Structure formats: structure tokens, C-alpha cells
Amino acid sequence: MVGGLVPSPCHASPDSLYHEARPAMGTTVEIYLYAPNSKRAAVLIETAFEEIERVEAALSSYRPTSEISRINATAARGLVVTDPEVFGLIEQALDYSRRTDGAFDITVGALVRAWGFFRDEGHYPSLDQLAEARANVGWQHVALDGAKRSVRFLTPGIELDLGGIGKGFALDRAARILRRHGVTAALLGAGQSSYYAIGAPPDEEGWPITIPDPDDPARALSTVPLRDRSLSTSGNDQKFFELDGKRYSHIIDPRTGEPASGMIRVTVTALTAADSDALATALFVLEPELAADLVEQGDDVAALLITGHEREDHVVAIEWTGSLAPRGR
Amino acid sequence: MKRRAFVAASAAAAAGSSLIGIDAFAETLATRRVAPSDELNVGVIGVGSRGKYMMRLFLRIPGVRVTALCDVYEPRFAEGREITGDDTPAYHDYRQMLDSASDLDAVIVASPLSFHGEHMVGSLERGMHVYGEKAMGFTVDDCNAIVRATRESGRRFQTGLQYRYAPWYREAIERIRSGEIGRVTHVYGYWHRNYNWRRPVPDPSLERLINWRLYKEYSGGLLAELGSHQIDIANWIFDEVPTSVIGTGGITFYHDGRETFDNVQAVFSYPSGGTHVFSSIIGNHNVGYQVNVYGTGGSVKLTLEDGAFYYEPARANSAVPQELIERGVHTSATLSTSGDMPYRGPGLPIEIPENEAGNPNFLAAASFVESVRNGTRPFADEQVGWQSAVAVALGNEAIRGKRYVEFADHLESKE
Numbered sequence: 001m002v003g004g005l006v007p008s009p010c011h012a013s014p015d016s017l018y019h020e021a022r023p024a025m026g027t028t029v030e031i032y033l034y035a036p037n038s039k040r041a042a043v044l045i046e047t048a049f050e051e052i053e054r055v056e057a058a059l060s061s062y063r064p065t066s067e068i069s070r071i072n073a074t075a076a077r078g079l080v081v082t083d084p085e086v087f088g089l090i091e092q093a094l095d096y097s098r099r100t101d102g103a104f105d106i107t108v109g110a111l112v113r114a115w116g117f118f119r120d121e122g123h124y125p126s127l128d129q130l131a132e133a134r135a136n137v138g139w140q141h142v143a144l145d146g147a148k149r150s151v152r153f154l155t156p157g158i159e160l161d162l163g164g165i166g167k168g169f170a171l172d173r174a175a176r177i178l179r180r181h182g183v184t185a186a187l188l189g190a191g192q193s194s195y196y197a198i199g200a201p202p203d204e205e206g207w208p209i210t211i212p213d214p215d216d217p218a219r220a221l222s223t224v225p226l227r228d229r230s231l232s233t234s235g236n237d238q239k240f241f242e243l244d245g246k247r248y249s250h251i252i253d254p255r256t257g258e259p260a261s262g263m264i265r266v267t268v269t270a271l272t273a274a275d276s277d278a279l280a281t282a283l284f285v286l287e288p289e290l291a292a293d294l295v296e297q298g299d300d301v302a303a304l305l306i307t308g309h310e311r312e313d314h315v316v317a318i319e320w321t322g323s324l325a326p327r328g329r
Numbered sequence: 330m331k332r333r334a335f336v337a338a339s340a341a342a343a344a345g346s347s348l349i350g351i352d353a354f355a356e357t358l359a360t361r362r363v364a365p366s367d368e369l370n371v372g373v374i375g376v377g378s379r380g381k382y383m384m385r386l387f388l389r390i391p392g393v394r395v396t397a398l399c400d401v402y403e404p405r406f407a408e409g410r411e412i413t414g415d416d417t418p419a420y421h422d423y424r425q426m427l428d429s430a431s432d433l434d435a436v437i438v439a440s441p442l443s444f445h446g447e448h449m450v451g452s453l454e455r456g457m458h459v460y461g462e463k464a465m466g467f468t469v470d471d472c473n474a475i476v477r478a479t480r481e482s483g484r485r486f487q488t489g490l491q492y493r494y495a496p497w498y499r500e501a502i503e504r505i506r507s508g509e510i511g512r513v514t515h516v517y518g519y520w521h522r523n524y525n526w527r528r529p530v531p532d533p534s535l536e537r538l539i540n541w542r543l544y545k546e547y548s549g550g551l552l553a554e555l556g557s558h559q560i561d562i563a564n565w566i567f568d569e570v571p572t573s574v575i576g577t578g579g580i581t582f583y584h585d586g587r588e589t590f591d592n593v594q595a596v597f598s599y600p601s602g603g604t605h606v607f608s609s610i611i612g613n614h615n616v617g618y619q620v621n622v623y624g625t626g627g628s629v630k631l632t633l634e635d636g637a638f639y640y641e642p643a644r645a646n647s648a649v650p651q652e653l654i655e656r657g658v659h660t661s662a663t664l665s666t667s668g669d670m671p672y673r674g675p676g677l678p679i680e681i682p683e684n685e686a687g688n689p690n691f692l693a694a695a696s697f698v699e700s701v702r703n704g705t706r707p708f709a710d711e712q713v714g715w716q717s718a719v720a721v722a723l724g725n726e727a728i729r730g731k732r733y734v735e736f737a738d739h740l741e742s743k744e
Contacts, residue, residue: 039585043529054382057688064686065634067389073684083388084414149388180404181529 015185017201020045025056025167027191033178034185034201044181048174048188055170058086059162061109071151072159075142079150087149089274090142093165096278097139100294104282105254109161110136115259117250134257164281168232168273171196175273187226188273193233193280196273197226213327214264215309222267222304224322229300230273232280235265253285260285264306264314271300279303292318369698372397372433372457374423374448375440376405378528379462383437383489384412386694393698397430399423402538423448427455435701438462439489441541442549446471453478453486458701460694462489464549464557464721465714469739472718479711487697487707488714490561494696495689496681497636501622501629502565509638511626513566516605518559518621520551523614525583526591543587550589551578551609552728553721560724561709561717562620562631563597563605570716571597571605573735576727582612595724607724630676637676 015034018041022029031048035041058067071080082090096104114125114133125133136157143152162169167190175196178186185199187207197207206225213221214235224231234251248259266283270276275298283291283303295303295318302321308314312327371387373380376398387393398409398419406419420426423440427433435458438448442464449461453475465488466472479486492498505513530539541547542554552560564570578593591612597605622629627640693709700707719740727734 040529042525043527046524046527047529058385064681064683065688067688067691070389070687070691073686079391081389081391083385084412085385086389088414148391150391180408182531 015202016041018042018045020049022049024049024052025060025170025190026062027167027193029171029191030187030189031174032187032207033183033198035183044178044183047181048178051174051177052170055166055173059089059166059169061159061161061163068160068162075151076153076156076158079145079148079152081148081150084149087144087146087151089162089165089169090151090160091144091146092274093162093278094139094142094144096165096282099297100282100286100290102139102255103253103285103290104164104278105137105139106160106162106164107137107139107142107158108164108252108254109159110134110157111252111254111257112161115248115252117252130257137254137257139254165274165278167191168194168196168230168275168277171230171273194230194273194277195226195232196230197228200225200227211265211267211304211322213325214306215327220325221306221315221327222320222322222324224269226269229269229271230276231267231269232273232276233265233267234280234284235263235306249284251281251284255285262287262307264308266291266306267304268295269302270298275301288316292316295319367392367702369393369434369701370396370430370432372399372426372430372436373409374399374426374436374438374452375444375462376400376409377439380405380437380439381408381412383439383460383462383690383694384409386688386691387437387698388413389691390695390698397426397433399426402535423451427452427457433457435460435485435697441547442553443467443547446474449475449486450478453482453484456482456484458485458697460487460489460697461714463561463714463717464553465711465718467549467553467722469719469722472715472722476711476715485697485700485704485707486711486714487693487700488709488711488717489693490558490709490713490717491689491693492558492562493565493709493713494692496685496687496692497679498562498631498689500679500681501631501636501638502562504638505566505622505624505629506568509626510622510624510628510640513622513624514603515623516559516563516566516603516620517623518556518563518605518607518619519609519616520555520559520618521608521610521613521616523612525585526611527585540587543589545588548589549721549725550728551591551593551611552576552595552607552724555609556593556595556607556724557717557721559607559620560597560605560720561713563599563603564713564716564720566622567599567601567603567605569599569601569603571720571736572600573598573733574720574724574727575733576724576729577731578728590728593728595728597720597724636679638679639672639674639676 015036017032017034019032029052031045033044035044060066061068063069067082067086074080093106110133114129116123141154141158143154171188171190171194174188175198179198183198185201187197189195195209200206206227209224209226209231210220211222213219251260253260263284266280268276268279270279288307291305295301302319304320305316306314307316369392371393373384373395384395395413398406398417401421410417436452438459438461440448446466449459452459466475528539530536537544574595574597576595578590580591582591592610594608618633620631627638630637697707723734723736723739
């Protein structure tokens with residue numbers, strides 16, 4: 001999705017563009033940054049990846065030693081005190097649940113498992129399986145106490161999975177570290193679905209991010225110059241499964257317990273990648289009117305919703321300032 | 330617990346005497362406990378990457394607050410406050426922190442190694458319990474002074490050797506000690522990375538402050554920062570302290586002005602005949618971190634996340650088949666490789682029940698707080714810290730001189 005990143009030989013800044021990609025957070029994390037030399041770039045990139053690893057080690061529900069695994073293992077039995085960073089992120093996630101009436105829900109794991117999406121496959125669960133999974137899902141069953149900084153599950157079976165917000169959060173934290181070390185132009189990306197941009201390449205308005213037309217990925221539907229902002233995308237054009245001729249996305253609507261089906265792809269820009277990640281997940285699930293309300297209520301949020309194939313009126317731009325190319329074949 | 334309140338109470342207890350003698354004061358301090366229900370106020374000396382990491386872990390323990398920060402580098406104050414989420418008081422001088430922050434109960438010391446002795450002894454002498462990062466001390470004298478200060482203060486000291494609290498290490502070492510792999514003769518440990526060990530420096534004048542690990546004045550290099558853990562594991566397995574070490578190393582990968590070696594190799598000998606071989610290389614990642622424990626009946630491989638047992642094949646030592654005598658043996662110049670190929674199977678993984686799993690660093694921090702509250706001795710106490718840190722200090726002497734060092738020549742009396 002990143003286009004036009006060849007460094008221009010004639011710009012005034014002596015900095016050059018460096019790039020590294022590494023496996024992290026169950027995907028590939030990429031960092032592009034401008035630095036005066038390769039040694040400086042290597043140290044900065046190492047430091048940024050170290051921060052991503054730190055965040056992943058705390059938030060990953062796949063790691064038995066993570067803070068989230070500790071909370072999942074013990075919060076049904078009593079209060080679990082956690083550190084301000086982890087507490088703050090859970091609080092932020094539950095706030096999105098409240099604002100979206102549960103369209104975004106970090107307790108959705110049991111449903112994702114019932115549909116087989118953790119293994120990247122997908123099958124229709126039995127009614128019993130679905131009922132059991134639904135009983136173990138619900139953000140209202142997570143009680144937070146800000147004074148004690150504690151988390152408690154009000155029913156057993158609840159599990160937190162920060163996958164819908166954690167990747168963006170890790171990028172935000174790594175960006176913060178890079179800024180602290182004086183980096184003024186960098187782009188961090190996770191799995192082509194979450195980006196955070198620090199500043200812009202020399203003489204550019206922003207880091208160019210291309211949103212392809214799902215009907216023809218070679219065509220750019222929109223290009224956004226991203227600068228000191230994040231961009232996240234959710235879609236069923238890459239991850240889906242088909243059953244009896246119907247296409248199911250890998251994103252569950254926690255309100256119904258079924259895969260969401262109203263959207264093809266949503267793209268969101270916001271001030272932080274944690275925000276755009278959570279919003280992209282919620283917008284994919286929400287009905288278009290509610291989605292528009294959510295975007296308009298947000299602080300400096302814009303969205304591009306693709307609700308169907310081919311037709312122009314299937315592209316809904318809300319506060320979107322990026323270019324828009326006409327659709328059609 | 331508020332220290333001011335405590336001082337007032339001890340003064341009242343000493344009524345009748347116009348002066349509170351230092352000895353009496355120390356005695357009262359020594360019996361002081363922090364009740365399990367009490368808030369525990371923790372200060373941090375050294376708010377660098379390790380200090381910040383440990384702060385987050387301590388903040389996950391009920392009733393623990395981080396109430397004071399100390400660093401010589403001003404930007405660390407804001408970074409520390411981001412973690413506490415509070416306007417935590419910050420100090421440039423640890424003495425100022427210990428004197429001003431009257432409500433402190435314990436201190437995390439995560440400063441550069443060469444300052445450990447001063448910071449840890451100073452904190453213990455002022456009545457603090459100390460969670461002291463590894464290696465415990467820079468020199469043998471530092472290590473001795475920390476042990477003495479711990480004992481004289483009656484405070485709890487826990488060394489930052491967190492693998493003592495890793496469930497898979499405890500399980501493995503218990504089974505090793507019960508004889509599951511026979512008599513342990515060798516521990517081969519590697520900690521290899523491919524990264525230059527540098528941190529970004531905003532201004533060249535801050536190079537030695539930020540990259541202190543690369544300079545001999547402050548740092549024990551790879552043997553201290555990485556080797557101290559594996560030395561402790563070997564000490565734990567053999568239940569002994571080494572008696573000698575032979576070492577070598579050099580700057581092979583990064584000729585960038587650093588003074589500490591980017592690869593070190595050390596061989597420690599134990600009194601009962603055990604050997605610990607440690608290697609750290611930071612220009613090749615291939616073997617990563619692994620501790621291989623070799624016994625006469627099997628082996629154990631321990632990593633940063635898990636471990637596995639391997640058993641030696643059973644020996645066929647029965648009577649020679651008659652057939653062989655009748656037909657004779659055929660000579661061959663070809664070496665049969667199969668017997669000498671490395672074992673490449675998965676071994677028998679160490680299983681840890683889900684409810685016992687956990688991050689070793691967090692388990693270490695939680696155990697320290699429990700020791701402070703209950704007055705119990707930490708598992709990784711000052712003795713454990715001393716045994717590893719002294720081996721690091723003498724190991725470094727061997728590495729730098731590329732020579733053999735006898736521990737007895739440097740330890741007047743074993744603590």
C-alpha cells in the first residue's frame with residue numbers, strides 16, 4: 001500500500017531513507033525512516049523494534065508470559081492490578097465498546113475461535129458452540145477500577161484479546177520512541193493494515209498511502225498523504241471464507257455473533273494508530289449511518305467506506321481529504 | 330508505610346534517653362516489617378530501559394507505588410512519570426532521594442554496574458529494602474560490601490537474577506538435582522545476538538552515559554550483562570561457586586570506539602569437577618540463548634521461554650553375539666557418521682501448568698515484595714547475587730588478560 005518512496009536525489013536534506021521489515025505481532029512490521037547514515041538508522045530501527053517487542057510481550061494473548069495472559073488467567077477469580085499502560089489501553093478499548101454499543105469488543109475471542117478464525121480457516125459453528133461462545137463474550141462483563149488500577153471479569157470464561165487495537169498501540173509507542181530520539185520523518189506499518197506516519201519525506205506533504213480499489217487492486221481508489229497521523233484498514237477482500245456461495249469476513253460482529261457482512265473495506269485515519277485500529281474494526285461492523293456518526297464524533301478522524309462492488313455510490317467518504325479516483329472497469 | 334511516622338514511633342519508644350543511639354536505631358530498623366496490607370512505596374535509582382521495565386512490573390503488584398525517581402539524565406524523569414502516570418518526585422542524586430523521600434520502603438537499583446555498590450549499600454544503610462539489578466557488584470569489594478550492608482541493615486536484598494523465578498527453570502533444576510540426567514558434569518551456555526548493543530545517543534557528549542555498557546569504566550560487558558544469568562544457573566545446578574576461570578574475547582565485529590568486548594568466552598571450574606563453558610557473541614544470532622546441561626544420563630536444554638529433557642541412548646553391553654566370532658569382523662576405513670550426528674529431535678518438553686506460567690521478571694518482583702511484607706528471605710538473595718557477581722568480576726579479569734584466574738587468590742574469605 002505504500003507507494004512512491006524512492007528517495008529523491010536532489011532534495012536539500014542530507015538524510016537518506018532506510019527501511020527494515022521484521023516479523024512481529026503475528027505479521028510483518030515495517031519501518032521506513034530518514035536518517036543521516038546507516039549506522040544511525042540501524043540503531044534507531046533496533047530501538048523501535050525493541051519497543052514493539054516490549055509492547056507485544058505485554059499485550060499478546062498468544063504468549064503465556066504476557067500481562068494479558070496473566071489477567072485472563074486470574075481476573076475471573078478476583079481483582080488483578082495492572083500497570084498504568086496496560087490499564088489505560090484496556091480502558092480505552094472498553095470506551096470504544098461503549099461508544100459503539102459493542103461493535104468493537106476486546107472480549108470477542110471466544111466467537112472468533114468458534115468460527116475457526118484464529119487458525120485462518122473458518123467453518124460454521126453449531127448452534128450450541130455459538131451459544132456457548134456468546135455466553136463468554138461481552139465487554140460489560142469487564143469491570144475496571146481506576147483508583148486501584150484493577151481489572152475484574154464479572155463472569156468466568158471472559159478473555160481479553162487486544163488484537164483489534166494492540167498493533168496500532170505498539171506502532172504509536174514505537175513512534176513515540178523514534179520522536180524522542182529526534183526522528184522527524186518515518187513511517188511504521190504492521191501487516192499493511194495499520195500505519196503511523198511521523199512527519200513527511202523531504203519536500204512531501206505526507207507519506208503517500210494508496211488505498212486500492214477492491215475490485216481492481218492495481219487501481220488506486222484513493223491516495224492519502226499521511227503526516228503525524230495513523231491509517232488503519234479492515235476488509236474482507238483478503239481474509240474471508242466462502243460457504244454455500246456466501247462470503248464471510250474474518251471480522252465478527254460481537255453484537256450478533258456472526259461474521260460482519262455489510263462492508264467490503266473500511267479505511268480510517270486518526271491521530272493515533274490505536275484509535276484508527278479500533279475504529280476500523282468498529283466501522284467494518286457498524287451500519288453505515290452509525291459508522292458516519294462515529295467518525296464525525298471522533299477527534300480528527302476520517303474514513304473511507306467501501307460498502308459494495310463497482311458502483312460509485314458504494315464508496316462513502318466521511319471527512320476524507322485524500323484524492324478519490326472514479327471507479328468502474 | 331510512612332517513614333516519618335516510624336521515626337516518631339521509635340523516638341517515643343526510646344523515651345528516657347536524650348539521644349537515640351545509632352545501634353538502637355539500627356536495631357529497631359532491623360525488626361521493622363511492612364505489613365501485608367500496607368502500601369509499599371518504591372523508589373527507582375536509574376530510570377533507563379531496565380529501570381523503566383522493572384517499574385512497570387512493580388506497578389502490577391497490588392499495593393505497590395513508585396513514589397520516587399532518580400537519574401542523572403534529566404529526560405528520564407518525564408519518561409518515568411509517563412509510566413507511573415503521576416507527577417512522581419524526581420531527584421538527580423540518590424542521596425537526596427533517600428533523604429527527601431521519607432515514605433520510601435524499598436528501592437530498585439538499575440543504575441550502571443560500576444555504581445551498584447554505592448547505590449545499593451547507600452540504600453541499605455538508609456533502611457531500604459533493595460531489589461538490585463544484576464550483576465550485584467562491579468568488583469569483589471563491591472560485592473562484599475553489599476552482602477555486609479544487607480546483613481547489618483536486616484533489610485531484604487534480592488538480586489535481579491530473575492530466572493531463579495522462571496517456572497521452567499525451577500522445574501528443570503529440581504529434576505536435574507534429583508538425578509534425572511545422572512551426574513551433571515558440564516553446562517554449556519550461549520547467549521548470541523546479532524546487534525551492536527548500542528542505543529541511540531542524542532548528542533555525542535552523552536555517548537558514555539547512554540552507552541555505558543560499552544565502556545570498561547562502568548561496565549563488565551557481556552559477561553556481566555548476559556553471562557551473570559548463566560553463571561548463576563550453573564552455580565544453582567552445581568550448588569557450588571567456581572574455583573577458577575579461564576577466559577578470552579575481543580572486539581571482532583564492531584570497531585566503533587567501544588572498549589568492552591563484542592565476544593567473550595569463559596570456562597569456569599567447580600570444586601566437584603563440574604565445568605561451565607559460557608560464550609557470548611553479538612555478531613551472529615544462530616544459536617541465540619541456550620543453556621545446555623550435560624549429565625551422564627541425559628541433557629537439558631533451557632531457553633528464555635522453555636526447556637526440554639533428552640536422554641542418552643541405552644548402551645548395549647550384553648554378551649557378544651556368537652555369529653560375530655564365527656564370521657569375524659570386516660575392517661573399513663570409512664567412518665560411520667550416524668553415531669556422531671547431533672540429536673535433532675524435540676526432546677521431552679518441560680510442561681508447566683497454565684496457572685503456574687508467568688513472566689520471570691514479574692514473578693521475581695512479586696516474590697521480592699512478598700519477602701519484604703512477610704520478612705522472608707528472597708530465593709535470589711544477596712548470597713546468590715554475590716556468587717554470580719564475583720564470578721563475573723573474576724571472569725572478566727581472565728577475559729581481559731586472556732588468562733587463568735584462581736578465585737582463592739582474590740577472595741580473602743568467602744562470604
